[in-house]
Structure formats: C-alpha cells, structure tokens
Amino acid sequence: MTDVDYKKIPIAELEAEIERHNRLYFVENSPQISDYEFDRMVEALRRRKPDSKVLHDIISDISSSAKKVRHDRPMLSLDKCYDDKGALDWAAKFEGGIVASPKIDGCAVSLKYDANGKLFQGATRGDGVEGEEITNNVKFISSIPQKISFGKVEVRGEIYMPLSVFAGFKDTFSNPRNLAAGAIKQKDPKRTGAYNLSFFAYDMIGSDDEFENEKYKRLKTLGFDVVEWKKIGRNEISDVYKYFLSRRDSYDFELDGVVFRVDDLSEQERLGITAHHPRYVIAYKFQGDSGTTRLIDVEWSVSRTGVITPVAIVEPVELSGAKVRRASLHNVGIMKELGLSKGAKVVMMRRGGVIPNLESVAEPGSDRIEIPDRCPSCDSPVEMHDDFLYCTDPDNCVSRKVGELYHFVKAAGIDGFGEKLLERLYHEGLVTDPSELYELSKEDLLGLERMGDTLADKLIRNIDASRNILLADFLKSLGIRELGKHAAKILAQFGSVEKIRKLSEAELSDIHTIGPVIAREVVSGLREKSALIDRLLSHLKVEKASDSGPAYGWGYASKxxxxxxxxxxxxxxxxxxxxxxxxxxxxxxxxxxxxxxxxxxxxxxxxxxxxxxxxxxxxxxxxxxxxxxxxxxxx
Known part of the structure; x- marks a missing residue:
C-alpha cells in the first residue's frame, strides 16, 4: 500500500486529526486507525512542528461526572518502535540488562494499598495526571488481591478481558479492549464482576527493589498475576520479539507488541522521563495480522470540517480475533493509488494488531468506484484540494452541522448526546446549532422515538450541568479552525469572551505560541460565529479557571x-x-x-x-x- 504522505497535510489539520484519533481511542474506545498509522502521524508532526502542544497533550478517558483521582506519579504513555533498529537505538542509551514482557491490549489502572496492606483505591490512567476512581469496581475482579502482606504501596497493571471470555461477546462487540474499558466503569460494581475481567501487574511503586525483575518476583509472591517476562541482554531483543510474536495465538489475551524495560532502577532514574513517556521503557509493536476479502463498496463520510472521506466496506474478515467490515481509506488520493474497484480482492491488515487497514489490491474487481461530485450529505457541489474532497456548503450540510454539534457537546462536557441522537434532534428541527441545546425541554425529548422518561430527565440534567463552563472550554467548543485546547487556554488568560472578541490579529500574533496563522483564523472565526456566541452567552455563565494561569498563560512567561x-x-x-x-x-x-x-x-x-x-x-x-x-x- 502507498502510505498517506503526512508531509502534504497542513499542520493544523494534522494536529486536529491527532487530537481526534486520541479522543476516539482513549475517550470513546472506538479507534479508527492503527497504532502504526497514528504513530506515523505523530512522527510527521514532530518533524514539522516539534513544539506542537498536541505532541505533549494526553487525552483523558474520564467521564465528566466521574470522581477524579490524582496520581502520585504520572501514568505516562510508552514510546514506540516498529523494527529492530528502533529498539536497538533505544537500548544503546543505557548500560545493563533489560526485562521483556508482552504488551497487553487492555486498560492501565493504579491500585493503592494502605499500611495494613488493604486495597483502598483503584483508578484508571485517565490523562496520566488524573484518573477516574473505580475502587468498588476493581474489588469485583477476582485476580486483584483485596489484601496483601506488604504495607503501603501502589501497584500498576492492565485490566483485560480474556479471549476465552470474549468469545461469548464477539457478535456484539468488536474487540475485548473496548468491552473491558466499559466494564470497569459500570455504575453498579457487581456488573463489572459479571464480565469476568482479569488483571496483570507490571509495576510496584513504594518497594525497596533495585531491579525491575525483582518487582515482578515480589508481585507474584504477593498474589498478583504477572505477565510472562524474561531478563535479557540487548543482543537478544530481536529474538525475544520473535518469541512473543510466535506465541501470540497461544495466549488468552490480546497482545500488540513487546515491552522492553531497563532492569536497573538506578539507571531508570538516570534516564528520567519526558512530558509524554519514560525514557527507560519502549514498546516494540507488532506490525499486524492480514487477510484477504472482497470490497463491496466505498461509502463517503463527511466530517465537521467538511472533508469527505472514503470508507471501504468489505465482506467480513476475521483479523486477530475480530470481524472487520469497514476501514477508512483516508483520502481520495490514497483510494486512487490503491486502484480500487468494486468486487476487488483486497488485503486487509490490523496494523499494530488492532485497527484494520486496507493494504493493497490482490485481484481487481469489475465495477469502477465513482468519486462523488456532490456532497453525500447535502447534495452541494464538492471541491478537491490536493487529495482531499470538501463540501462547499457548510451552512446547510447535515453531516457537517451534526459534526459541529457533536464537537460542542464533547468540549462542553455534556454526556449522553451521541451523533445518532444529535442527528435526530437536527432532523426534527429541535437543535440546529449548539445554543438550541439549552432551549430543549423534557417534552421535546419525549417526542422522539424510543425516548423514555428517565433518559429525558438525565439528558436535561446533563445540559443544565454544563451551563457553568470554563472560558477555555467555551472557546474550544466553538469549533473555530486553529482554536484547539492549547490556543483556547492561552486566550482564556484574557479573562472574558468580550475581551477576546476585541483583540486584533496583530495583538493575537504577538502572543507567544499563537502567531499570525492562528491569529488570523481565530479573529475570522470569532467574527463569523458572532451571532452564535451571543446566543450561547444568553444561556451560559462563562468562568475563568482560577488555576489556569501557570499551565498556559504562564505566570512566569518572559522570565x-x-x-x-x-x-x-x-x-x-x-x-x-x-x-x-x-x-x-x-x-x-x-x-x-x-x-x-x-x-x-x-x-x-x-x-x-x-x-x-x-x-x-x-x-x-x-x-x-x-x-x-x-x-x-x-x-
């Protein structure tokens, strides 16, 4: 397959795509691209804009209504590589041995035990700094000890669904990770127990061990299940990777790579961490499983930015234990280069072991795929810019308008409003822009098909809970190009919407990390959305976060x-x-x-x-x- 050339995609679009796929993976548990493809996007952005805030942002999977727990030590992501060279380059930066173990495709959690060895807190990874409390839920996972003979300590590991358990859910869930992610957040903890989840421990904070392998041994003696691990030298990296890859089908859990950690904890301390990942550990990811199937058709999906993306619809094919029926083709250029036609025999791969990707055509089909000349959502003419197809009538495009509504509810933290529900509200004429959400009544909702009294009450409560909104979140919710989380938090330092609306391009351009491109888009976007902003302000109380200064409008700027x-x-x-x-x-x-x-x-x-x-x-x-x-x- 010819890969997407991320060098040709505008930086702002690349940043937006990375943020979107981060949200899909961590928040919605519905990733659309492979880890491999995502890492290519990130690396392309790192080369073109190494100071991009997106590279350091960690997306939280915490529900807006959940109780938050602050981690004593950040739960960071892992650095990744996809070949021997990447792993060996990493290993050349330190002395000593390495501990290797399979990388489980599950949900990272933290477990805290008090001085008497009693489990008193469980939390998800969240954004790495704060997680969601799941204490009562983890108590219903049988492989998590409720009491240990050690004392005050934090144990970290992965909650997962065994493949033997997932076999009973395959017809209704696409993969075990998504199911596990939902199961550990059940409001009724007993329901968590019904999913028969398991836990593997891989770290212990608060012990006096001097080596990583000693942690594994101690965890096992304390009653935790520990992943298979091997103590190796750097010359064994390739062989151990092949060993775990060859045994992949024999494990009762999904794994998508091998984790290599520096064994000596003093060497780990010397290497330190970045804002994103520890330097003393790396994940060597599997390239993925492949299979052949037939291309049935290509559907066209419209995003809130107006990009019309081709999506391959294929005959079901099983890859890594999951049935695959569709895969994004990214853009028109990629589709053309693949030479796709209806009925073609195509090669599908789950790159990174997780997300399906259409790799190549093994045998051409007979029916040509037509590129639409009109938007599939609103029937407006389309325009081609580089390899991307765009709708030309954003104000009347249903998919685009629904996308904008969905962006707003996510940014404003309004739970319960998925794209399907928003589409129904839009078609009924009840909500055509975000301000109309705040004019919804319970009676309006009850007029919708399959809308019950309890759900209607809950949705109205969720809307009302969002009437007090932080200024940065309000700015981000507007969906203005270039006004993402980073720029919104910087602008929030001005204290009010009105002050920001009065800023000129020149004034914005002078702000560190804003610059002329963002300034132009923000000024233009605020002007275009002036009427919407006024309507929203009639329903909302916009507040400046008291603690937002140091992180973005930094109190030590210019020092x-x-x-x-x-x-x-x-x-x-x-x-x-x-x-x-x-x-x-x-x-x-x-x-x-x-x-x-x-x-x-x-x-x-x-x-x-x-x-x-x-x-x-x-x-x-x-x-x-x-x-x-x-x-x-x-x-």
Missing part, C-alpha cells in the same frame, strides 16, 4: 531561566524546551538578568550555583529554586 546540576525528572534540554513552550526564556549564563536558577535534585550544581548565590546575596531579583519547585511551577 529568564537557567539550569544547573543533574535533574532527575527530565533532562536539562527537556526542561529548557518546556520553559520556552510556556513562554519563558533560557539565559546563556548566570547574570543579574537571570530570574530563576533551577538546581537539579541529583547534585553536581558547580560554579553556576555559587555565582547565583553571590548575586542573590547582593539583593538582586535572582531566585534559586529546586527541581521540585520548578516542577510545581510548570505543572
């Missing part, structure tokens, strides 16, 4: 920073980059113009510290802070 000594949480280059992303400056040396000298907690500060202490003693404004204090400033 001069310098780092000295060994940092334990991240490298000094990483810390400097974080400061610049937030609007601060990196000084070239210690002087009276320096505002903050950050001293790494690992020691070895040297002459910079001595010079800074002298300047500070002379009454200048220079402040000497610890690494811990710095982390609090940027968190």
């Amino acid at each position: 001069n920073f310098l780092f000295t000594g060994k940092m334990l949480s991240m490298g000094r280059d990483e810390a400097a980059k974080r400061v610049e992303e937030l609007g601060g400056n990196i000084a070239s040396g210690v002087s009276k113009n320096l505002d903050y000298l950050v001293v790494g907690d690992g020691g070895g500060a040297g002459s910079k510290l001595a010079k800074a202490q002298k300047i500070a003693a002379d009454g200048e404004g220079l402040k000497i802070i610890s690494e811990k204090e710095f982390l609090e400033m940027i968190s």
